């Protein structure tokens with residue numbers, strides 16, 4: 001039988017609640033250049049613990065590059081990124097360096113548009129892969145139990161022994177969310193998590209993300225699902241040409257007079 005240590009999990013989320021009001025993630029004057037293009041043009045952004053920020057904006061405005069910079073998949077050219085009030089990384093001789101061992105505790109989970117599960121591994125194996133790698137095969141049973149708990153969280157426990165091709169896109173994306181959660185991240189980043197899905201599968205994925213926000217997970221979500229973004233977010237950031245044009249409370253943003261933003265957010269009010 002499968003047993004989930006809910007007390008442990010609760011303890012874990014309580015740890016996060018203790019940070020209430022403090023800043024989880026801070027970007028200060030971040031710039032990033034690709035060739036001749038300033039892809040991130042002086043981005044400053046604060047994300048308090050437990051809050052949800054949605055990033056919206058036209059294609060090519062730098063949303064993915066911003067997320068990728070936050071989790072270290074891209075280096076930045078100038079500026080700072082801090083996590084938990086400490087410098088997260090800095091650029092030195094064109095190399096990103098994790099600046100402090102202490103910061104390894106603050107892990108970031110990321111979910112992409114394309115879920116990219118390993119096709120030859122089961123759902124459970126996919127979710128266990130990263131934690132096993134990091135733990136070097138210690139605590140294998142604990143990792144398995146935690147992976148099963150994450151699968152239950154996204155409603156995929158009954159599919160634990162299936163292979164990705166046996167699942168719908170929405171189910172695969174939910175597994176990808178469980179996989180990201182399996183490393184016990186402090187912050188979750190979502191880059192258009194429902195853009196590759198058939199319309200009828202979008203809601204099941206959004207529901208899981210919404211549940212995470214209810215549990216107090218700190219999240220940055222790039223999405224075109226405006227209704228969802230306005231429902232779930234504490235702040236909405238509108239990006240254009242590598243810049244943050246607006247960073248507002250959703251209720252406030254709904255009252256915008258800016259034609260371009262209005263056209264973009266459509267009929268959410």
Ligand code: ADP
Pocket residue numbers: 034035037039057058059060061062063064065066
């Ligand atoms: P968004 O996610 O908002 O659509 P991106 O962050 O993907 O925007 O891209 C922002 C800009 O950076 C685009 O002009 C894109 O062509 C460019 N870009 C993104 N990745 C690269 C790369 N690896 N090399 C060169 N240019 C890139």
Ligand code: MG
Pocket residue numbers: 063064065191
């Ligand atoms: Mg993108």
